[in-house]
Amino acid sequence: DQQVKQNSPSLSVQEGRISILNCDYTNSMFDYFLWYKKYPAEGPTFLISISSIKDKNEDGRFTVFLNKSAKHLSLHIVPSQPGDSAVYFCAAKDNQGGKLIFGQGTELSVKP
Amino acid sequence: GAGVSQSPSNKVTEKGKDVELRCDPISGHTALYWYRQSLGQGLEFLIYFQGNSAPDKSGLPSDRFSAERTGGSVSTLTIQRTQQEDSAVYLCASSFARGTYEQYFGPGTRLTVT
Numbered sequence: 001d002q003q004v005k006q007n008s009p010s011l012s013v014q015e016g017r018i019s020i021l022n023c024d025y026t027n028s029m030f031d032y033f034l035w036y037k038k039y040p041a042e043g044p045t046f047l048i049s050i051s052s053i054k055d056k057n058e059d060g061r062f063t064v065f066l067n068k069s070a071k072h073l074s075l076h077i078v079p080s081q082p083g084d085s086a087v088y089f090c091a092a093k094d095n096q097g098g099k100l101i102f103g104q105g106t107e108l109s110v111k112p
Numbered sequence: 113g114a115g116v117s118q119s120p121s122n123k124v125t126e127k128g129k130d131v132e133l134r135c136d137p138i139s140g141h142t143a144l145y146w147y148r149q150s151l152g153q154g155l156e157f158l159i160y161f162q163g164n165s166a167p168d169k170s171g172l173p174s175d176r177f178s179a180e181r182t183g184g185s186v187s188t189l190t191i192q193r194t195q196q197e198d199s200a201v202y203l204c205a206s207s208f209a210r211g212t213y214e215q216y217f218g219p220g221t222r223l224t225v226t
Contacts, residue, residue, distance in 0.1 A: 032213050043116070043203055043217030089154060093213050097168055098143050100215060102155040
């Protein structure tokens with residue numbers, strides 16, 4: 001039972017354009033959502049997060065949008081840079097504890 | 113400051129052997145998590161320690177898997193009688209207990225069971 005889903009395994013974007021990574025979830029008890037970025041042979045690094053009481057959080061080139069009614073969140077990167085090329089995981093935390101439930105990841109490739 | 117460290121970085125073992133994977137969390141972080149990532153998969157939660165509370169073991173896939181956290185710091189994940197399906201990257205993360213839910217990950221241990 002996949003509670004957090006990233007339906008696009010890969011995404012290719014031109015440098016300078018917008019990258020939009022999507023994530024869907026099924027559990028209405030999730031109260032916090034996070035995006036992580038992962039390079040090969042490294043652990044994931046935290047990127048940006050959003051509480052379920054908000055619908056948008058922005059940090060520089062990165063913006064996360066949350067649509068609770070649709071149980072959908074997205075990460076926007078603008079403008080995209082070649083260094084953004086990595087695997088992006090969305091993750092969700094429920095209100096019962098600290099563990100995170102991760103999606104399968106989307107591999108972003110930003111081409112110069 | 114030092115981040116989360118894990119050892120070994122790579123481990124190759126024969127089917128049926130036991131392995132121990134070690135995690136040193138960030139100093140001051142009271143919560144510690146183990147996840148694994150199998151080839152082509154997302155991160156799968158295994159176990160979570162928070163202070164002196166009983167650990168959340170709900171993600172451990174079988175009773176061959178166990179973990180300890182000594183003195184509220186270093187943690188060891190033990191896999192007994194390893195199977196080929198245990199091959200994965202095992203990731204450890206730590207965080208503060210309150211306020212922020214950001215987890216900081218180590219580089220992982222790549223386990224290969226032959």
